[in-house]
Amino acid sequence: xxxxxxxxxxTSREEDYTQWYTDVVKKAELMSYSSVKGCMIxxxxxxxxxxxxxxxxxxxxxxxxVENVYMPLFIPESLLEREKDHVEGFAPEVAWVTHGGEExxxxxxxxxxxxxxxxxxxxxxxxxxxxxxxxxxxxxxxVVRWEKTTRPFLRSxxxxxxxxxxxxxxxxxxxxxxxxxxxxxxxxxxxILAIPMVKGKKTDKEKFAGAESTYTMEALMPDGKALxxxxxxxxxxxxxxxxxIQYTDKNNKLQYAFQxxxxxxxxxxxxxxxxxxxxxxxxxxxMIAPTQVCVIPIQQKKEGVLxxxxxxxxxxxxAGIRVKVDDSDxxxxxxxxxAEMRGISLRIEIGPRDIENGKCVIVxxxxxxxxxxxxxxxxxxxxxxxxxxxxxxxxxxxxxLDSHIDTAVSYGxxxxxxxxxxxxxxxxxxxxxxxxxxxxxxxxxxxxxxxxEQEEIAPTCVCCGKPAKRLVYWGKAY
Amino acid sequence: xxxxxxxxxxTSREEDYTQWYTDVVKKAELMSYSSVKGCMIxxxxxxxxxxxxxxxxxxxxxxxxVENVYMPLFIPESLLEREKDHVEGFAPEVAWVTHGGEExxxxxxxxxxxxxxxxxxxxxxxxxxxxxxxxxxxxxxxVVRWEKTTRPFLRSxxxxxxxxxxxxxxxxxxxxxxxxxxxxxxxxxxxILAIPMVKGKKTDKEKFAGAESTYTMEALMPDGKALxxxxxxxxxxxxxxxxxIQYTDKNNKLQYAFQxxxxxxxxxxxxxxxxxxxxxxxxxxxMIAPTQVCVIPIQQKKEGVLxxxxxxxxxxxxAGIRVKVDDSDxxxxxxxxxAEMRGISLRIEIGPRDIENGKCVIVxxxxxxxxxxxxxxxxxxxxxxxxxxxxxxxxxxxxxLDSHIDTAVSYGxxxxxxxxxxxxxxxxxxxxxxxxxxxxxxxxxxxxxxxxEQEEIAPTCVCCGKPAKRLVYWGKAY
Numbered sequence: 001x002x003x004x005x006x007x008x009x010x011t012s013r014e015e016d017y018t019q020w021y022t023d024v025v026k027k028a029e030l031m032s033y034s035s036v037k038g039c040m041i042x043x044x045x046x047x048x049x050x051x052x053x054x055x056x057x058x059x060x061x062x063x064x065x066v067e068n069v070y071m072p073l074f075i076p077e078s079l080l081e082r083e084k085d086h087v088e089g090f091a092p093e094v095a096w097v098t099h100g101g102e103e104x105x106x107x108x109x110x111x112x113x114x115x116x117x118x119x120x121x122x123x124x125x126x127x128x129x130x131x132x133x134x135x136x137x138x139x140x141x142x143v144v145r146w147e148k149t150t151r152p153f154l155r156s157x158x159x160x161x162x163x164x165x166x167x168x169x170x171x172x173x174x175x176x177x178x179x180x181x182x183x184x185x186x187x188x189x190x191x192i193l194a195i196p197m198v199k200g201k202k203t204d205k206e207k208f209a210g211a212e213s214t215y216t217m218e219a220l221m222p223d224g225k226a227l228x229x230x231x232x233x234x235x236x237x238x239x240x241x242x243x244x245i246q247y248t249d250k251n252n253k254l255q256y257a258f259q260x261x262x263x264x265x266x267x268x269x270x271x272x273x274x275x276x277x278x279x280x281x282x283x284x285x286x287m288i289a290p291t292q293v294c295v296i297p298i299q300q301k302k303e304g305v306l307x308x309x310x311x312x313x314x315x316x317x318x319a320g321i322r323v324k325v326d327d328s329d330x331x332x333x334x335x336x337x338x339a340e341m342r343g344i345s346l347r348i349e350i351g352p353r354d355i356e357n358g359k360c361v362i363v364x365x366x367x368x369x370x371x372x373x374x375x376x377x378x379x380x381x382x383x384x385x386x387x388x389x390x391x392x393x394x395x396x397x398x399x400x401l402d403s404h405i406d407t408a409v410s411y412g413x414x415x416x417x418x419x420x421x422x423x424x425x426x427x428x429x430x431x432x433x434x435x436x437x438x439x440x441x442x443x444x445x446x447x448x449x450x451x452x453e454q455e456e457i458a459p460t461c462v463c464c465g466k467p468a469k470r471l472v473y474w475g476k477a478y
Numbered sequence: 479x480x481x482x483x484x485x486x487x488x489t490s491r492e493e494d495y496t497q498w499y500t501d502v503v504k505k506a507e508l509m510s511y512s513s514v515k516g517c518m519i520x521x522x523x524x525x526x527x528x529x530x531x532x533x534x535x536x537x538x539x540x541x542x543x544v545e546n547v548y549m550p551l552f553i554p555e556s557l558l559e560r561e562k563d564h565v566e567g568f569a570p571e572v573a574w575v576t577h578g579g580e581e582x583x584x585x586x587x588x589x590x591x592x593x594x595x596x597x598x599x600x601x602x603x604x605x606x607x608x609x610x611x612x613x614x615x616x617x618x619x620x621v622v623r624w625e626k627t628t629r630p631f632l633r634s635x636x637x638x639x640x641x642x643x644x645x646x647x648x649x650x651x652x653x654x655x656x657x658x659x660x661x662x663x664x665x666x667x668x669x670i671l672a673i674p675m676v677k678g679k680k681t682d683k684e685k686f687a688g689a690e691s692t693y694t695m696e697a698l699m700p701d702g703k704a705l706x707x708x709x710x711x712x713x714x715x716x717x718x719x720x721x722x723i724q725y726t727d728k729n730n731k732l733q734y735a736f737q738x739x740x741x742x743x744x745x746x747x748x749x750x751x752x753x754x755x756x757x758x759x760x761x762x763x764x765m766i767a768p769t770q771v772c773v774i775p776i777q778q779k780k781e782g783v784l785x786x787x788x789x790x791x792x793x794x795x796x797a798g799i800r801v802k803v804d805d806s807d808x809x810x811x812x813x814x815x816x817a818e819m820r821g822i823s824l825r826i827e828i829g830p831r832d833i834e835n836g837k838c839v840i841v842x843x844x845x846x847x848x849x850x851x852x853x854x855x856x857x858x859x860x861x862x863x864x865x866x867x868x869x870x871x872x873x874x875x876x877x878x879l880d881s882h883i884d885t886a887v888s889y890g891x892x893x894x895x896x897x898x899x900x901x902x903x904x905x906x907x908x909x910x911x912x913x914x915x916x917x918x919x920x921x922x923x924x925x926x927x928x929x930x931e932q933e934e935i936a937p938t939c940v941c942c943g944k945p946a947k948r949l950v951y952w953g954k955a956y
Binding site: 032034035036039040041042043044047048050051067068069070071072073074075076079091092093094095096097098099100101102109111118121122125137141142144146157158160 | 510512513514517518519520521522525526528529545546547548549550551552553554557569570571572573574575576577578579580587589596599600603615619620622624635636638
């Protein structure tokens with residue numbers, strides 16, 4: 001039995017969703033706020049999840065030919081201003097460095113909110129011929145965007161992310177890379193995070209400052225709100241023109257280059273917490289869990305119990321499973337609760353009677369399902385249960401997503417459903433920003449994306465009733 | 479034969495050491511300067527070395543119980559000022575953020591030059607009882623120190639590093655951790671970077687701002703200058719008193735905690751370049767080389783050559799060797815030179831005649847030694863050569879270091895030798911800062927460390943002639 005005391009401090013999800021989220025983040029020791037307004041400390045529990053995200057994504061990036069680099073933290077004001085839409089989008093929320101040591105700087109430097117301008121400055125220097133293309137660079141770093149209101153992992157003044165920046169000979173090459181990286185993200189979210197995504201293109205209103213097209217993946221949280229979880233931008237040759245990135249093509253003609261950028265951030269940790277968590281705390285899919293298995297000895301003072309726990313630990317560890325033993329002085333119930341709170345995928349209970357019978361009990365974090373397991377078959381069984389658990393967690397999240405996509409054909413129906421049913425609403429759109437603005441003002445919902453798979457569920461715009469051009473996923477968002 | 483043209487652009491090391499270094503850094507595409515004064519861009523070739531350093535060190539840290547975290551980029555001015563020596567050491571060289579978006583900040587924030595103050599602020603919150611101790615945290619990040627003069631990897635306004643920060647119950651625990659991390663660094667430098675270090679304690683004059691003791695490892699560069707390559711600090715309870723970090727001990731008494739910090743940076747890449755490089759460019763020990771083997775096809779248009787090159791690639795790759803094939807249109811000579819410039823540890827030459835004879839030629843980057851190798855034994859032979867090369871490179875560097883440690887017993891001898899012989903000079907020291915200052919002023923040499931293995935090579939101070947207390951390694955330093 002899990003110890004109620006340990007989890008008492010967290011609010012139930014039904015009662016107060018926002019408080020539940022904050023409680024889990026705190027109690028699972030994922031992050032804490034610092035003395036610096038709006039800036040998070042990623043504690044070991046939270047940072048270890050980010051390390052796993054990094055390792056897995058980095059491997060997938062490199063398989064597509066991406067190379068890592070590191071660009072400066074600072075952007076001179078004049079460089080940030082080079083591309084008009086871009087500076088307008090970011091200048092209001094950047095932190096400015098004005099002094100270095102005792103000296104006032106001749107030009108203000110902003111702390112990077114994103115690094116398009118720095119990559120352009122580099123590409124201008126190193127791209128000369130079609131032979132130099134493509135360049136597919138990425139960096140793992142932190143960025144700063146001065147936020148008024150913050151929420152753990154979802155919005156903070158500084159956050160960790162990766163930003164890929166590529167440069168290509170043609171628009172088509174850039175578009176192919178933009179879509180390829182969106183697919184890398186979506187597959188990663190599915191296979192590793194067990195989170196299904198809706199994917200598509202952003203409307204012009206919602207696209208990235210300076211982009212020609214922005215593609216997005218959007219996850220659905222249990223409160224029915226969408227979470228934009230990763231974006232991939234095709235810049236066309238807009239930045240190349242602003243930064244004068246030209247190359248000589250095979251016919252010896254000067255051409256502007258085409259660029260992309262794409263990024264995901266520690267926001268993904270927020271998605272994991274919300275999609276999989278429950279009233280006992282965090283629940284991590286095995287593929288992303290820093291600790292996959294916690295071995296908990298029962299009556300650990302009895303002879304042979306700790307030895308057996310340690311044997312199990314060694315066996316699982318040597319099979320590449322991320323495992324630990326909780327041999328602290330706490331009661332087994334307390335340890336169960338703590339392992340659950342921290343989201344450890346499986347726990348193994350092993351006591352004197354189990355040892356006598358040559359078995360142990362394996363408990364899944366997500367369903368609490370118990371499996372009696374012969375000590376001879378422990379690695380095999382753990383691996384099997386983890387595989388099933390990973391796919392069950394995805395299936396449950398997918399079922400939730402699918403059952404929270406509704407449709408609306410009239411504005412009345414739209415307003416009624418978006419306020420009553422949490423989730424996405426599929427609705428046709430005329431293509432005018434005025435309808436997006438009206439919907440946002442009156443319902444707080446926004447266009448989340450224009451899905452790749454288009455249907456015509458009605459001939460007219462769900463807002464204005466004029467002829468519709470596209471199907472859009474609408475939703476309230478974080 | 480390597481193509482002379484490719485390497486023509488780099489200055490020989492004998493002719494102009496400084497220019498040689500700059501040329502190698504540039505030509506091997508390790509870094510470049512950006513539009514931001516004093517800030518480097520780490521290009522793929524340079525960043526990949528850093529990734530290998532990170533992976534290997536991170537593993538070694540974690541084996542000693544270290545956990546990774548991420549702390550904010552910014553430090554409020556009042557927090558930086560909490561420890562007197564510390565702020566005096568760093569305030570003159572920090573970058574100040576004064577505005578967030580359009581608003582002037584109520585308090586200036588400095589961009590972290592190092593994060594002791596932030597870790598103290600965290601430890602104050604999470605350390606309450608002896609049960610909470612020790613905490614051994616580390617972060618990989620960039621830091622900013624406003625530098626007037628910069629050199630690639632050796633000194634720049636922003637650089638990448640790791641900073642470990644630990645908190646302990648007793649002075650002895652802190653001292654043990656401080657020395658343990660120095661050993662982790664020294665062993666890593668030896669086993670992975672093939673760089674021998676001199677290790678010891680810094681004098682009070684040279685220690686870290688706020689530290690009780692600073693330990694250092696110092697490498698010797700081929701120009702005879704020392705490079706401080708990693709430091710580990712014991713803070714005693716100084717920071718704990720300034721930040722009020724107290725815990726209840728087993729007897730229920732309040733005690734101040736004891737702290738350490740330790741770090742290495744991208745400066746290590748500078749050490750690798752200088753210790754192992756030569757007039758053909760970079761030379762990377764196999765353990766740290768991003769590409770360990772480059773397969774270069776000869777007469778690659780002839781039937782079967784590219785196929786065989788590709789087979790070799792697949793075989794080595796599946797054995798876990800970091801390998802690539804250069805199947806570009808360039809001449810073999812050009813490819814040889816390029817692989818040498820980039821420091822790739824081994825190249826494999828494979829042409830039609832080799833294939834006929836069922837063999838290939840393996841060439842070591844460091845000695846250019848050629849080995850004929852049967853195609854059946856290629857993985858085994860490559861691994862064997864890499865192991866030998868790694869240890870030969872260390873041995874050569876060690877021999878250089880050992881033969882460049884001289885001794886001096888009088889001031890005249892000291893001045894003469896430090897100006898004539900590049901390298902370390904062992905000399906006795908009375909313990910007074912005045913002698914350090916005089917030596918620095920008159921020779922530019924500084925005390926590099928008080929080695930752990932003390933000898934008494936003379937009874938009197940090499941500078942003032944008064945009774946000596948300690949043996950010191952002196953040297954000119956980067």
